[in-house]
Amino acid sequence: MDYRTAQEIKQKVLQRLHDEGKGRDPMEPAAKEQRGRHLINEQVAIWADREGLSTGGAVSQAVEQELASLAFDMCFRAGRLQRYLDMESVEDIWIEGHERVFLKYAGKLQPVQVARVADSEAELQELVRDLIRASGQNGRTFSTHSPDVELRLPDGSRLQALGPEITGGRTHVTIRRHRYLDIDLGKLVKLGTVPEEAGDLLAAAVRGRLNIMVAGEQASGKTTLLRALIKEIPREQRFGTIETTFEGLADPAWHEHVVPMETRFSNGERIGPNSAAAGEITLMDLMLRAKRMSLTRTIVGEVRGPEVTAMMQAMTSDRPGNMCTIHASEPAAVFDRIAELYLLAQSNFTPELAYRQIANGLHLVAFLSVDDSTEVPRRYLSHIWEITGVGHDGRPMYNEIFGPGDGFDGPAVPKGALSERKRRRLERAGMTASLLSPQAMAYANGGPM
Known part of the structure; x- marks a missing residue:
């Protein structure tokens, strides 16, 4: 060609x-x-x-x-890159300078090198600028003065580009595909990502207006699970989604009253020496605006900064039923991850404040894991914790409702019983009475599995 x-x-x-x-x-x-x-x-x-x-x-x-x-x-569209975006089996696209392009196929560990999408660094950078224009997000730039851009492509894929000023010589572009945009809990059960009993609990938890945090490793499927949980919100309810970059969390054709909100990056100018960047709208800004939008729920695609404080405040002071995702390497790290973000938000915040907010506002934590030890990586729900209060050490207490079968790793199996109050609430929301097996109930009371 x-x-x-x-x-x-x-x-x-x-x-x-x-x-x-x-x-x-x-x-x-x-x-x-x-x-x-x-x-x-x-x-x-x-x-x-x-x-x-x-x-x-x-x-x-x-x-x-x-x-x-x-x-x-x-x-x-996306120029020479478009042929790869049109391939449904492609999960990730890694561009490491103009001469190296790799495709990460779904279900495969090793990426495959393919034909380049540009003949020079200048052409690759121009391709990124073309993608910005094609996406309609003209407020974002990619240049020597702004060598970092994140955006959503028209097909819903998420792109992150870093210029040579950051990477030391080559432009790097990573494109992550969302293969499961039309997803619900039933489909995740069929895929083997979520056990049927856990799917039943989570569906009732959304309908019963529990505050849910979806945590997990990178690329473990947090956004996909959140998207499936949103499908359980009654279609007539008015709620808002808040994202750094739109990823199609809610389907406007499915829900009647969705208010989607997206952050906006600065144009690089500052009004004053101590002022915020001109034109910037942060996740925290959107959290505050959402309070004036008559929303029944607020859903944040990912909390990764000061907005965690507004998210936890919404869970403790607003109507329940809010949801978000957060990165964490393992379930035990979730509480400390929230505390870490609290400390980054404001110097006078303390871990104790974060732990108290978690105990008072968060109801469930659903944790996703990735097993990439085999040729076909597997993503699965490994834990569901019910937050039950504050312990003697000041940290949140929890019941492990679902956990790995061997106690260490692997897909979730029933482990314990919900508190009586939560159980009754979720049964009224449609949770089946046979959710937890007799073996799990015996285990919760100290008996053998």
Whole structure:
């Protein structure tokens, strides 16, 4: 494929569209793409005629179609990267400088190196800027002065790009695909990610308005589980989602009253020496705005900074039923991870305050793990903890309702009984009476499994 010719056609078509748009109302995206396709076909025909004269032979229709398709992808989609985005089996795309591209396939440990998507670092950086434009997130930039960008691609994939100013010479791009956008707890049970009994409990916990934190390792499926939990919210309820970058947590076609909120990065300017960056809207800002939106629940895609304090305050002072995700290496690290974020939020906050907020506001922690010791990595729910109060040491106490079968690792099995109050609440929300097996009940009372 003649990538240089496709690049030239792209530049001519975009310039023509820019010139035609002067003094007019902006075209709708569909109309702009239709006009662009017409201009691309014109340019391809001109190229084919010129190529035929220089070589003495006609250019085949298949070659013209391939060139037109590539030029269209360069103008309106992801250029040479698009062919990989169109592959459903691809889970991650790693670009390590313009000459190294790897695909991480679903269910495979080792990535596969494939053909490059750019012929130079400058072209790769231009590709990132093209993706910003195609995503409609024009407030984000990628340049020497702003060598770090995170954005959502039109297909829902999440992109993180780091420029050579950060990485020491090469542009690095990581694209994470969301393969399970249309997901619910029933599908996660069929996939083997969540045991049926645990799915029953979690569904009732959402309907019964418990505050839930989904924790786990990186790439363990936290967002996927959160998306499935959201499907259990009654369709008529009004709730808000807060994300650093939109990842399609809630389906507006499914829920009638969703208020999606996304952070906004600064334009690089500051109004004063001690002021916030101009134009920036943080997760904390959105948490505060959400309180004025008549929402029945607030759902945060991931807490990873000062917003954890607003999240925990919402769980203790607002209506229950809130949810969020958080990174943690193991279940025992979740409470300390929250305390760590509290200390980062404000110097006068203490771990004791964080522990008290957890005990007073958080009802359930669902932990996800990844087993990558085999050729096909496995993601699974490994723990569900019920938070029951504050212990003598000041740390939150919990019941392990589900845990690994051998006590150390592996998919969750029933381990103990819910507190009576929570059990009655969840039974009213539809939890089945046979949720915990007689063996688990015996185990909870000190008997053998």
